Amino acid sequence: MTVPTVSNESLMEEIVGLCKRRGFIFPSSEIYGGYNGFYDYGPLGVELRNNIKQAWWRDFVQRRDDIVGLDSSIIMHPKIWQASGHVDGFSDPLVDCKESRKRYRADQLFCAPVVLDAEPCGYVAYVEGADEASIIKQAKKLRDSLDKKQSKLDEGQLFGSAADFTEVSDAVREQTLGPDASKAGTLTAPRAFKLMFETKVGPLADESAIAYLRPETAQGIFANYKNVVDTGRVKIPFGIAQIGKAFRNEITPRNFIFRSREFEQMEIEYFIAPDADWPSLHREWLDQCIDWLVSIGLPRESITEDVHPQEKLAFYSQATTDLMFHFPHGEQELWGIACRSDYDLKQHQQHSGKSMEFFDEASKSKYVPHVIEPSLGVDRTLLAVLTAAYCEDEVPNDKGQAEQRTLLKFSPRIAPYKAAVFPLLKNKPELVERADALYRKLQKRWNVFYDASGAIGRRYRRQDEIGTPWCVTIDFDTIEKPGDTFTLRERDSMAQRRITQAELFAMLDAQVY
Numbered sequence: 335m336t337v338p339t340v341s342n343e344s345l346m347e348e349i350v351g352l353c354k355r356r357g358f359i360f361p362s363s364e365i366y367g368g369y370n371g372f373y374d375y376g377p378l379g380v381e382l383r384n385n386i387k388q389a390w391w392r393d394f395v396q397r398r399d400d401i402v403g404l405d406s407s408i409i410m411h412p413k414i415w416q417a418s419g420h421v422d423g424f425s426d427p428l429v430d431c432k433e434s435r436k437r438y439r440a441d442q443l444f445c446a447p448v449v450l451d452a453e454p455c456g457y458v459a460y461v462e463g464a465d466e467a468s469i470i471k472q473a474k475k476l477r478d479s480l481d482k483k484q485s486k487l488d489e490g491q492l493f494g495s496a497a498d499f500t501e502v503s504d505a506v507r508e509q510t511l512g513p514d515a516s517k518a519g520t521l522t523a524p525r526a527f528k529l530m531f532e533t534k535v536g537p538l539a540d541e542s543a544i545a546y547l548r549p550e551t552a553q554g555i556f557a558n559y560k561n562v563v564d565t566g567r568v569k570i571p572f573g574i575a576q577i578g579k580a581f582r583n584e585i586t587p588r589n590f591i592f593r594s595r596e597f598e599q600m601e602i603e604y605f606i607a608p609d610a611d612w613p614s615l616h617r618e619w620l621d622q623c624i625d626w627l628v629s630i631g632l633p634r635e636s637i638t639e640d641v642h643p644q645e646k647l648a649f650y651s652q653a654t655t656d657l658m659f660h661f662p663h664g665e666q667e668l669w670g671i672a673c674r675s676d677y678d679l680k681q682h683q684q685h686s687g688k689s690m691e692f693f694d695e696a697s698k699s700k701y702v703p704h705v706i707e708p709s710l711g712v713d714r715t716l717l718a719v720l721t722a723a724y725c726e727d728e729v730p731n732d733k734g735q736a737e738q739r740t741l742l743k744f745s746p747r748i749a750p751y752k753a754a755v756f757p758l759l760k761n762k763p764e765l766v767e768r769a770d771a772l773y774r775k776l777q778k779r780w781n782v783f784y785d786a787s788g789a790i791g792r793r794y795r796r797q798d799e800i801g802t803p804w805c806v807t808i809d810f811d812t813i814e815k816p817g818d819t820f821t822l823r824e825r826d827s828m829a830q831r832r833i834t835q836a837e838l839f840a841m842l843d844a845q846v847y
């Protein structure tokens with residue numbers, strides 16, 4: 335059973351507001367009223383997103399000897415999706431409300447018992463993340479619809495034993511008041527809703543032209559496994575990594591970029607020998623993935639592990655553990671790390687008629703490798719990074735009065751701008767020239783920002799809000815005193831110190847890796 339989690343709606347609202355205000359993320363097609371489940375990344379968002387992808391690619395591909403990269407096409411032969419099982423099986427359980435015409439994902443819809451004057455009287459359904467007050471309101475609505483306005487509602491019972499809608503019986507369903515309904519019994523039984531987007535390829539508009547937008551990047555890796563083995567001089571164990579767009583016609587795209595219909599994945603298929611010690615390798619992968627999340631700024635304590643129970647695993651799967659993160663809408667999956675046996679390669683071997691066997695020089699044996707699959711969403715990582723970085727504190731303004739400050743405590747690895755350069759005054763050519771020269775020099779290596787307008791305190795706040803770790807001010811000491819130093823101001827502590835150009839470059843080199 336999925337467990338309902340607690341949400342922090344105001345934090346999500348703050349993050350969404352900041353993303354819009356400062357140009358990180360916009361609703362897609364906003365001038366036409368938006369398009370549910372699709373988002374656009376603005377000037378700062380695209381930098382943050384690229385930095386996340388680059389950090390992942392550096393650490394998991396370029397800095398390892400055992401993983402190579404791939405970029406496969408989004409639309410592939412439809413037989414790939416038949417072999418992988420997606421055409422027949424890639425669906426979510428959907429529940430319709432016959433009254434409100436709203437649709438819900440059954441595993442995100444919870445059903446709680448309503449007890450009036452110690453008598454069970456029915457159930458209310460609520461969507462994951464709903465707050466207690468709205469669930470109580472819904473229970474009272476059921477009470478009123480049963481003409482029992484005077485009865486006392488037992489609130490304790492309401493929150494004691496919620497079950498998700500994939501598990502409720504028809505009898506319970508018929509007595510359940512839906513989240514947007516006025517009377518009980520309007521919710522349908524869950525039915526499978528296909529998640530793959532279909533398109534047509536070529537001039538014919540018939541069934542034979544149907545193709546799919548990929549719902550995961552993983553199958554592109556399996557489909558190219560043979561090409562990489564034949565050309566890449568790889569030895570087992572080895573991995574193939576891919577970053578790319580994926581598309582799913584989600585029933586309920588929700589929680590900003592957490593669940594959208596177009597998103598990006600960073601996936602690895604790590605091929606191992608069938609007799610390898612997969613539980614130890616799985617554990618190693620979990621630890622490496624946690625370390626990576628910490629390296630881009632997620633606090634270690636905000637990451638937990640959700641081990642899928644054996645009875646819920648697909649028949650071919652040996653183990654799956656999700657790394658969970660405490661998002662504003664509750665603790666949810668961020669990174670899935672699965673041991674998928676040799677299922678996918680064997681399926682492709684069977685459907686394509688091409689051998690997927692690997693000849694292992696070391697053991698002089700031939701086999702279809704097994705696989706460990708760490709699969710991470712770029713957008714979900716970005717939301718986790720924003721959640722961990724978002725912070726408000728109080729600082730004195732230029733007049734010494736306390737003022738609220740909003741800041742994003744991004745790790746320098748992924749911050750959109752690594753530093754901002756300011757001349758203390760914009761009407762002093764000698765300050766402006768020196769600031770411009772430093773800015774141009776830094777710009778050759780890193781993404782940096784130049785700002786000459788407004789009071790220095792205001793300029794610092796603007797950078798704090800977009801997560802720039804350091805501001806460098808060219809002031810009178812720079813031009814009048816020996817040593818050629820600037821003022822370096824640190825975002826989180828707001829501490830200031832003097833620094834030389836060589837020290838500044840060395841610090842950025844060490845921190846932006």
Ligand code: GAP
Pocket residue numbers: 549550551552582584591592593594595596597598599601667668669670707709710711712713714715
């Ligand atoms: N190849 C395995 C696979 O695709 P998944 O659990 O369906 O597994 C992997 O997806 C990861 O992709 C998730 O952990 C999540 O980070 C991301 N993801 C999945 N669906 C998403 C969606 N609709 N919107 C944003 N990210 C999504």
